[in-house]
Amino acid sequence: MPRHQPGSSLRAARELYLEVTKDPSARPLVVASWQRSIEYKVKSGSLEAPYLDNPNLDSPLARAALPILDRLHEQLADDPVSTMITDRKGVVLSRKVSHEGLTTHLNRVQLAPGHVFAERYVGTNGIGTALASGRPVMIAGRQHYVEDLRDFHCAAVPILHPIRRTLLGAFNLTTIRQGSDGMLMAFARSVAAQIEAEIAAIASRRERALFQDYMAACSSARPGPVLALNRDVVMMNEQFRAAVTGPDHYALLDHAREIADDRRAEGTRSIALPSGRVAELRVSRCRREDSNAGAVLRVRLIGRSQPGPAVSTAPARPVLGLLGSSPQWLRAVADSEAAFVAGTRLHLLGEAGVGKRTLVEALHRAHGAGRRLEMAEAPLSDGPAVTERWLHDIRELLAVPSNVLVLRDVHMLSDQLRQRLRSLLTQLDGTATGQLVMTSQPSMVGTDDHLDRFCDATVEVPPLRHRYGDIEHLARSFLRKYRPSDESRFSPDALALLQRCPWPENVRQLESVIRGLVRRPPGRVIHVEDLPPECRVSSHKVLTTIETLERDAILRGLMTRNSNVQRTAQDLGISRATMYRKMRRYGIVPSSLT
Structure with a gap:
């Protein structure tokens, strides 16, 4: 296939789009998909399907679909047809191909497990368009936006959760054989229906089993x-x-x-x-x-419910000057303190904003007399000169026994740099070095992360949503910090709302919220309506991991854009109407939003 420069590629795409719109057989669904592809600035002359290693094959969709695809594979032996299952983001989870020639064609265009075929990346195609529209779709030949895909005929059908009716992914049939579009679509619909039925059966068996265990416990x-x-x-x-x-x-x-x-x-x-x-x-x-x-x-x-504050306002460890008395926080502080005092290597796990750096600084103030606290972060570039300099600096800092080196956000290191760092720590093992403290986010650390074995202690700092008893006292402390003479207090409803907020940015976000409150007149009760929109979130709904990430992205966007819904929606690439719909879904109260 010929390749074009970006400008000529876009012009060619627009010319072909005009042809598609004039084609009597072109459906509105395909035309709308081409419009989106142009808006996404997808290059029609080159295929760029991102790759995600180790796609999740343990999802309900994958568990239900894979046995069905195995049976189909036997039925379609030697036919030039490929069956695929994708998640809701367009990541290909599984592919079955019986025809060797078709396998070569598919590999050439990266239509393989791990690659993402969402419209945002590869334009109009069966998988991406079915997911974007939520409808079964047949994309044949020149209806594909990217040139490299125009040899294929693809029938894709969205797969919905049989109970919640939320989008789980898609089933896709792909062939290079022409003249079989009707058969492909009918077959794809039938298989998708089988997968949804199997998901319903698995959910039913699972929930019956859970109900039986629940009844046994109640009886x-x-x-x-x-x-x-x-x-x-x-x-x-x-x-x-x-x-x-x-x-x-x-x-x-x-x-x-x-x-x-x-x-x-x-x-x-x-x-x-x-x-x-x-x-x-x-x-x-x-x-x-x-x-x-x-x-x-x-x-x-x-215990009994306390009529006043649930816990004491005394700091978790008076010598450290840290506020908080929830059991998880106290345990994290005590374990970190023991490791720090012993001089062992310490790995602090915790979500962004939970206070890992604050904890280390408090430990150093209390127990670091005569020792120097140094902070280092992942380099901004993976270039050889930059990484070599970074590793040299790490070696130099650890060579001084009186140094305490905090290596922040090690989950941001590239695989190659992690390997180089492991080699460096192996070389330094057993020698007189400075104390090493590493910090990272738990969701970013894999089970095979060998950096962990270089630390003698690993401590997880709890997220703010698990420190309910500490939220009120942290809020009062931040209020005194930014307005020392203010006698304002929180109403019971406002406090309850603060305690129910999911706080995706943890203590950092709570401090930002309280800092914003000091603009209001001092000395009066802080009510629910005084709190910013990010606090007015109902967290009692069951959310999947993806839904939680989406909710948190909306909250962060509203925080960044000063509660401007229109600009937040533009940043997230969704319409204002979709933004409001998602806000209602996640319990983000739209009142007082601009």
Whole structure:
């Protein structure tokens, strides 16, 4: 296929778009897809499908679809037809091809597992257009936006969750054979229906199994409060409803959802609740039908609700001067302090904004007399000269025994630089070096991350949404910090709202919110309507990981754009109407937004 310069490529695409619009057989769906492709500035003369390593084959869609695709593979032996399944982002999860010649063609255009075929990257194509439109689509020959794809005929059908009717992904049939479009589409619809039926059957079996475990827990001699849940279902008995109310209810549900999503979570957990009580959770996994069928939690409440503040305003460790007394925070501080005092290498895990740097600085102030605190971050470039200089600086800093080196955000290091750093730390092992503290975000660290083994202690700093009892005292502390003489106080409803906010940016975001409040007149009660839009979020809905990321992206956009919905929508590449719809879906209150 010929290649064009960017300018000529766009002109050629517009000329071909005019041809497509004049073609009597062109459907509005294809024309709209070409318009989007031009708006995305996709290069029609070159194919650029991003690649994501290790696509998630453990999703409900993949588990339901792969056995069906295996059976289809046997039925379509030697036919030049490929069957594929993709996730909702257009990532190809699986591909089955029986014809060797077609495999060569598909590999040449990167139509293979791990590559992303969303319209944003490759323009009009079966997978991307079906996902973008939410409708079955047939894209044949010159209807493809990118030249390299115009030898193919693709029939793709979106796959929806049978209960929630949310988009899970797509099933795609691809061939280079002409004249079989009707058959391909009928076949693709049939297979997609089979996959949706299998997802429904798996969900039904999973939820029946969870219900059986839930009923068994409720039927025991002394059931007490019982909660059972997975991503689609929440069940609770009357004892739970009566015993856990108000902010405690939402706090406990938030913790329970994270526990249910973690397949390794089992045994006993203790959770500090906003009222001052502690919930002891006995976690049992439901493993009858599916390893991720959910969890059953037996709840025991310890202590009484406090009429005033749930916890003391005393700092977690007076010697460190850190505010907070939630059990998770206290444990993280104590474990970090023990490692720091012992001089061992420490790895601090925690979401952005939880206070990892603040914790290290407090440890150094309390126990770092005579030692120098140095901060280093990942280099901005992977160029050889830059990385060599960076590694040299790290070696020089660690060569001084009195140094404490904080290597921040190691999850940002490239694979090659991680390997070089591992080699450097291996060389320095056993020699007199400065103390090393690494920080990273837990969602960015894989199970095979060998950097972790160079640290003698790993501590996870809890996110703010798990420190309910600390939110009020942190908020009051920030209010005093930015307006020392202000006697303002929060209304009960405003405090409850602050405690229920998901805080995607953690303590950093809370401080930003309180700093914004000092513009209001001092000395009066802070009500719900005084809080910015990012706080007015209902966190009691069950969200998938992708939905959580989407919600947090909207919140960050509103924060950055001073609550301007139109500009935030433009930044996110969605319409204003879609923005408002998503805000309603995630409980982001639109009142007072511009």
